[in-house]
Amino acid sequence: MTEQAKSSPPTQEHPYPPPTIVPYPHQAYNGAFPPPGGPGGYLPPFFAYPHPPEGNHPEGAPNGVPPGPYMIGLPPGVVYAYPPPQTQAFGAPPTSQPPPALRPKRKQVKMACTNCASACKRCDENRPCERCLKYAIADTCVDGQRKERKRGIKRGPYRRKSKSEGEGSSYSGAEWPNGQPPTTAAAPPPPPVHAVAQYPPEGYYPIYYPPPPGFMPHPHDGQPGPDGSPPHPNAPMMPYYIPAGAYPPFPYPIYPHAGPPPPGAQPAPVPQQSPPQSTSAAVQQPEAQPQTINPADTARKLDTATSATNGAEVATGGKKRSRANKSGESKSKRAKRAEKEKEEEANGTNGIDPAVANGDDHDSSA
DNA sequence: AATATCGGAAAATAAACGTC
DNA sequence: ACGTTTATTTTCCGATATTC
Numbered sequence A: 001m002t003e004q005a006k007s008s009p010p011t012q013e014h015p016y017p018p019p020t021i022v023p024y025p026h027q028a029y030n031g032a033f034p035p036p037g038g039p040g041g042y043l044p045p046f047f048a049y050p051h052p053p054e055g056n057h058p059e060g061a062p063n064g065v066p067p068g069p070y071m072i073g074l075p076p077g078v079v080y081a082y083p084p085p086q087t088q089a090f091g092a093p094p095t096s097q098p099p100p101a102l103r104p105k106r107k108q109v110k111m112a113c114t115n116c117a118s119a120c121k122r123c124d125e126n127r128p129c130e131r132c133l134k135y136a137i138a139d140t141c142v143d144g145q146r147k148e149r150k151r152g153i154k155r156g157p158y159r160r161k162s163k164s165e166g167e168g169s170s171y172s173g174a175e176w177p178n179g180q181p182p183t184t185a186a187a188p189p190p191p192p193v194h195a196v197a198q199y200p201p202e203g204y205y206p207i208y209y210p211p212p213p214g215f216m217p218h219p220h221d222g223q224p225g226p227d228g229s230p231p232h233p234n235a236p237m238m239p240y241y242i243p244a245g246a247y248p249p250f251p252y253p254i255y256p257h258a259g260p261p262p263p264g265a266q267p268a269p270v271p272q273q274s275p276p277q278s279t280s281a282a283v284q285q286p287e288a289q290p291q292t293i294n295p296a297d298t299a300r301k302l303d304t305a306t307s308a309t310n311g312a313e314v315a316t317g318g319k320k321r322s323r324a325n326k327s328g329e330s331k332s333k334r335a336k337r338a339e340k341e342k343e344e345e346a347n348g349t350n351g352i353d354p355a356v357a358n359g360d361d362h363d364s365s366a
Numbered sequence B: 001a002a003t004a005t006c007g008g009a010a011a012a013t014a015a016a017c018g019t020c
Numbered sequence C: 001a002c003g004t005t006t007a008t009t010t011t012c013c014g015a016t017a018t019t020c
Helices: A003-009 A114-118 A130-134 A296-298 A303-311 A331-347 A354-359
Strands: A204-208 A239-243
Touching: A114 A130
Parallel strands: none
Antiparallel strands: A204 A239
């Protein structure tokens, strides 16, 4: 199966196939933007939410009526809408399709050599590692040093997992601020985001509008529309495309004057001074980097080849990278700085209390 | 087209916590 | 003491920018 993954096209691949796009069967919706409700009319909130009111039954509505779909608005460059995860979509009837086979866990070496680490590339246990050998930088292939873990950090009481609690349903502490579960003890797991896989044309972002009041049920519910139109079990929500840049950083709600859905749209120009998404080149001014010649740089030449042979077992679907925040301190800079700090610390020259220093190395690009 | 860069998810690690 | 939970740290995939 890994084989399969390997043989499939590496780039632009999405773990989920795009759905058939079908417009609302009921109400002759012509794709106009904004949607029914008009300017100043219906402006939905711009976040994921359950379909009210009957949709609040993660386990499915008691009377057998399937709950409504989840919808999610996609902030530019942040999220893709995915079809429901393998188990089942929030109250949806069990699918006949077998769940996608589990991916093999990515295996990592315990310690990457400094060259690989700085290049963010796969390393191996040997020293010199394969990559360094390949790039003829074996002499600099040494283990890095693992940072000592912070101590003395208090934590809240732990949440024991009950046996019945499946893996999927366990929250990670990261999802709970302060490690506290949301309110009730029997708090339900977060509802799966049941959105539609959608591939926006380059430069556009899909926004999914929930149906305006009186526009229910959603075709996704598999029920006839209010006008008697046939149910459409697979109909996705209607996406609206917002040109990149027609968009302030990330306000709510979305702006009604954003462009119409572009038939075969062209990449949108990104005007505007929106700081977060600025294109790198401008931001990335060299700013007199110490021009040290890093052996790892030499090594990078073959990286693509390397990753082609090595990687591929994990397809983290749909990851989009924006170079936007390169403006701040980049990862490599951070790494360099950290290294320098370490050095200084070793020399006792840094004068910064490590306890303080680590307090927020949280990059924050400042 | 080839190569370089690096964001960010996944994995690994280890400290804090809980139980016996 | 030992097992579990979870925060922190590291690895490295793969998307995107840059260079040739």
